[in-house]
Amino acid sequence: MYIVYLFVAALMGIGIYAVVMKDNILKKVIGLGIIGHGVHVLLVNIGHVEGGLIPIITSENIAYLGMHSVDPIPQALVLTSIVIDFGITVLALSIIVMIYKHIHSLSSKDVGKMKG
Amino acid sequence: MDMIVRTVAKGIVPFIWIYGAYIILHGHITPGGSFSGGVIVAAGAVLLIIAYGTKGAEKSLHEDNLHLLEALAGAVLVFLLLSEMFFRDYVTVLMGYFDIVSAGYVLLLNVAGGVMVLAALITIAYMFTRR
Amino acid sequence: MLIVIPIAILLMGALFTLAFRNDKIGITALIASFISLIYVFWSEAGAVFAFSGWEPPFGIVWVLDSFSIFMSLLVMGITSLIVIYSVRYIKKRSHRYYALICLISMGMIGVSLTGDIFNMYVFFEILSIASYGLVAFFSDRHALEGAFKYLIMGSFASSFILIGIALLYGLTGTLNMADIASNVSVMSHLPPIYMATLGIIIGGFCLKAAIFPFHAWKPDAIEGTPSPIGALFAATSSAIGLYCIMRVLFLFGLIQLNWILIAIGVITMFVGAFLAFMQKNITRLLAYSSISQVGYIVVAYGIGNLPAITAGTYQILNNALIEALLFMAFGAAIHVAGSEILGKVSVKNDFLLISCLIGILALIGIPLTNGFVSKWLIYMVTWTVNPILTVLTLVITGFTMAYSLKLFSSVFLSPDKKTIDIPMSMKIPIIIAVVFCIMMGILPQGGYVVSEIASKALFELPKYIGLVLG
Numbered sequence: 001m002y003i004v005y006l007f008v009a010a011l012m013g014i015g016i017y018a019v020v021m022k023d024n025i026l027k028k029v030i031g032l033g034i035i036g037h038g039v040h041v042l043l044v045n046i047g048h049v050e051g052g053l054i055p056i057i058t059s060e061n062i063a064y065l066g067m068h069s070v071d072p073i074p075q076a077l078v079l080t081s082i083v084i085d086f087g088i089t090v091l092a093l094s095i096i097v098m099i100y101k102h103i104h105s106l107s108s109k110d111v112g113k114m115k116g
Numbered sequence: 117m118d119m120i121v122r123t124v125a126k127g128i129v130p131f132i133w134i135y136g137a138y139i140i141l142h143g144h145i146t147p148g149g150s151f152s153g154g155v156i157v158a159a160g161a162v163l164l165i166i167a168y169g170t171k172g173a174e175k176s177l178h179e180d181n182l183h184l185l186e187a188l189a190g191a192v193l194v195f196l197l198l199s200e201m202f203f204r205d206y207v208t209v210l211m212g213y214f215d216i217v218s219a220g221y222v223l224l225l226n227v228a229g230g231v232m233v234l235a236a237l238i239t240i241a242y243m244f245t246r247r
Numbered sequence: 248m249l250i251v252i253p254i255a256i257l258l259m260g261a262l263f264t265l266a267f268r269n270d271k272i273g274i275t276a277l278i279a280s281f282i283s284l285i286y287v288f289w290s291e292a293g294a295v296f297a298f299s300g301w302e303p304p305f306g307i308v309w310v311l312d313s314f315s316i317f318m319s320l321l322v323m324g325i326t327s328l329i330v331i332y333s334v335r336y337i338k339k340r341s342h343r344y345y346a347l348i349c350l351i352s353m354g355m356i357g358v359s360l361t362g363d364i365f366n367m368y369v370f371f372e373i374l375s376i377a378s379y380g381l382v383a384f385f386s387d388r389h390a391l392e393g394a395f396k397y398l399i400m401g402s403f404a405s406s407f408i409l410i411g412i413a414l415l416y417g418l419t420g421t422l423n424m425a426d427i428a429s430n431v432s433v434m435s436h437l438p439p440i441y442m443a444t445l446g447i448i449i450g451g452f453c454l455k456a457a458i459f460p461f462h463a464w465k466p467d468a469i470e471g472t473p474s475p476i477g478a479l480f481a482a483t484s485s486a487i488g489l490y491c492i493m494r495v496l497f498l499f500g501l502i503q504l505n506w507i508l509i510a511i512g513v514i515t516m517f518v519g520a521f522l523a524f525m526q527k528n529i530t531r532l533l534a535y536s537s538i539s540q541v542g543y544i545v546v547a548y549g550i551g552n553l554p555a556i557t558a559g560t561y562q563i564l565n566n567a568l569i570e571a572l573l574f575m576a577f578g579a580a581i582h583v584a585g586s587e588i589l590g591k592v593s594v595k596n597d598f599l600l601i602s603c604l605i606g607i608l609a610l611i612g613i614p615l616t617n618g619f620v621s622k623w624l625i626y627m628v629t630w631t632v633n634p635i636l637t638v639l640t641l642v643i644t645g646f647t648m649a650y651s652l653k654l655f656s657s658v659f660l661s662p663d664k665k666t667i668d669i670p671m672s673m674k675i676p677i678i679i680a681v682v683f684c685i686m687m688g689i690l691p692q693g694g695y696v697v698s699e700i701a702s703k704a705l706f707e708l709p710k711y712i713g714l715v716l717g
Contacts, residue, residue, distance in 0.1 A: 046417040187266035
C-alpha cells in the first residue's frame with residue numbers, strides 16, 4: 001500500500017542525483033524536472049481514497065458522494081504546479097543558451113569558472 | 117525546409133489549431149482548459165516555424181502582434197475577474213448568455229487564458245529558434 | 248474588495264509594458280499601485296476578502312492582518328525608491344526591466360496578503376521566476392553564472408516547499424490558513440509527522456531568505472545584477488522569506504523560544520561577517536554583510552516573546568532601509584567609476600561621502616541612527632535569555648564595524664580620488680533613505696509603535712481564526 005511513497009522517494013532520489021552529480025548542465029535541468037514530477041505524484045496520491053467514486057454529482061449519488069469520492073483538489077494543485085515548473089524550465093533553458101554563447105561549453109566546471 | 121515538408125505542414129496545421137480550439141472551448145466539461153489547449157495551438161505554430169523558418173513564419177505570426185494579443189487577453193482576463201465587484205448587473209446578463217450547463221463564465225476565462233498561453237509560447241518558440 | 252486593484256494594475260502594467268515596449272507604462276503602474284495600496288490599507292485594514300464570494304474554508308481568502316500590511320507596505324516602499332533610482336541607471340532594454348519589477352512587486356504583495364497556503368506558494372513562484380530573470384538581466388558572464396546557481400537552488404527549495412504543503416494538506420485536509428490553524432491547535436501534542444512537515448517547509452523558505460546552510464547563492468546572484476536590483480534583493484527577499492517562516496510557525500502555534508532558530512541565526516551572523524572580510528569586490532562584500540544582518544533578525548525571531556518579535560520586526564524595517572541606502576550609494580560610485588573591485592574605486596563627492604557615512608554608521612549601530620535603536624532592542628532581548636548571546640552579538644557588531652570601515656576608507660579616503668558627479672534622479676532616493684535613517688534614529692517611537700502593532704498580530708491566533716472563519 002505504501003509503494004507510491006517509495007516511488008516518490010525513488011523519483012526524488014534520481015532527480016537529486018542528477019542535479020548534484022551530473023556535469024552537463026542540461027542534465028541538471030532535466031533532474032529539476034524529475035524532482036518536480038515526483039512531487040506531483042505525491043500530491044495526486046494524497047487525494048486518493050480506497051475504492052473511491054468519481055467526484056461528479058449526478059442526481060442518484062448526491063446523498064453518499066461526499067464521504068466516498070476521491071478528492072478533486074490535488075489535481076488542480078498539480079495543474080498549477082506543472083505550469084510553474086514549465087516556466088522555470090523555459091527560463092533555465094534560455095539561460096543555458098546564453099551561457100553557451102559565452103563559453104561554448106556545457107560543462108558545469110566551466111560555468112563555475114566563468115567569472116574567472 | 118523541403119517542399120514536401122512545407123506543403124504537409126501547411127495542410128495539417130489548421131487541423132491542429134481546430135483541435136486546440138476544441139480543447140480550450142470545452143474546458144468546463146472535458147479535461148483540458150486554457151493551459152493545455154494553448155500548448156496544443158502553440159505546437160501547431162512551432163510546426164510552422166520549423167517548416168518555414170523564422171523569417172517565413174513571421175510573415176503571418178509577427179512578434180509584435182503576439183505581444184499585443186497577450187496584453188489584450190490579459191486585460192480581458194483582469195476585467196472579467198474584477199467585473200464581479202464593479203459591474204455586477206451587467207455581468208449577470210453576460211453570464212446568462214454564456215451560461216453552459218452550470219459553468220458561469222468559465223468559457224470566457226478559458227478563452228482569455230488560452231490566448232495568453234499561446235501568445236507566450238509562440239514568443240518563446242521564436243526566441244529559441246532565432247539566431 | 249478594493250484589494251485586488253493594486254495586483255490588477257501591476258499585472259496590466261507588466262503586460263502592456265512588454266506589448267508597447269515603453270517603460271513609462273511600467274513606472275506609472277508601479278507608482279499607481281503603491282498609491283492605491285496605501286489607500287486600500289487606509290480604508291480596509293483588518294478586512295477579509297473572499298474571492299468571488301466563496302466562503303472561507305472552501306475558497307481563497309486574503310486577510311489584511313497588521314503583519315501583512317506592514318510587510319507589503321515596506322516592500323512597496325523600497326520598490327518605489329528603487330524605481331526612482333533606476334530611471335538613470337538602466338538605459339538599454341528598460342521595458343523588460345520594468346515589466347520584471349512589476350511582476351516581482353505583484354509576487355511580494357500577493358505573498359504578504361494572502362490567507363491560503365497554496366496561494367502563497369503560487370505568488371512566491373511568481374516572485375522567484377521574475378527574480379531569476381532580473382538576476383540575468385545584463386547578460387554578461389557574472390550575471391549568467393549567478394543566475395544559473397540561483398535558479399537551480401531556488402527551484403530545488405520550491406519543490407521542497409511544495410512537498411511540505413502536500414503533506415500539510417494530507418494531514419489537515421484543508422488549504423486555508425485559519426482552518427489549518429484551528430485543526431492543529433486542538434491537538435495538545437503534535438505527532439512527529441507535523442514536525443517533519445514544519446521542518447521541510449521552513450527549510451525551503453530558509454533557502455529563499457539566504458539563512459545559514461543555504462546562503463551560498465546570494466553573493467553570486469547580487470554580484471551580477473544592476474545595483475538597484477541588488478538593493479531590492481538584499482532588502483526584501485530576506486524579509487519575505489522570514490515573513491513566510493513566521494506565518495507557518497504562527498499557524499502551528501509555535502512562536503516561542505526556539506533554540507534551533509537561535510543557533511541558525513548565530514551561525515548566519517558569523518558566516519556572513521567572516522566571509523565579508525575576505526572580499527575584494529564591493530557588491531560581494533555588501534551581499535555578505537546583508538546575510539550577516541539577517542542573522543540578527545533570525546536570532547530575535549528565535550527568542551519568541553513579544554519584545555523579541557518587535558525587535559526583529561523593527562530590525563527588518565531598518566535593515567531594508569540601510570541596505571537600500573548602501574547599495575544605492577555605493578552603486579552610484581561603482582556606476583560612475585566603472586569598476587567594482589575594492590581599490591580601483593575611489594571617488595570624491597561630498598554628497599556620496601555623507602550618505603555612505605550615514606549608511607555605514609547605521610549598519611554598525613551608532614547612536615542617533617535607526618540601526619542603533621533596533622540593535623539595542625536585540626541586545627536587550629538576548630540578555631534576558633542568555634548573556635552569552637549578547638556577547639556573541641556584540642562581537643559580530645565589532646566585525647561589522649571592521650569590514651564596513653575598511654570598505655568606506657578604501658572608497659572615499661584613499662589618496663588618489665577623482666571627482667565624479669551623479670545625476671539628480673539617483674540622488675533623490677538616497678536623500679529619502681538618509682532622511683528616514685536619521686529621523687528614525689532621533690525619534691524612534693514611531694517605528695517602534697508600528698513594529699509592535701505588526702508583531703502583536705502574531706500572538707493572537709484565536710482572533711485570526713475568528714476573523715476568517717467566524
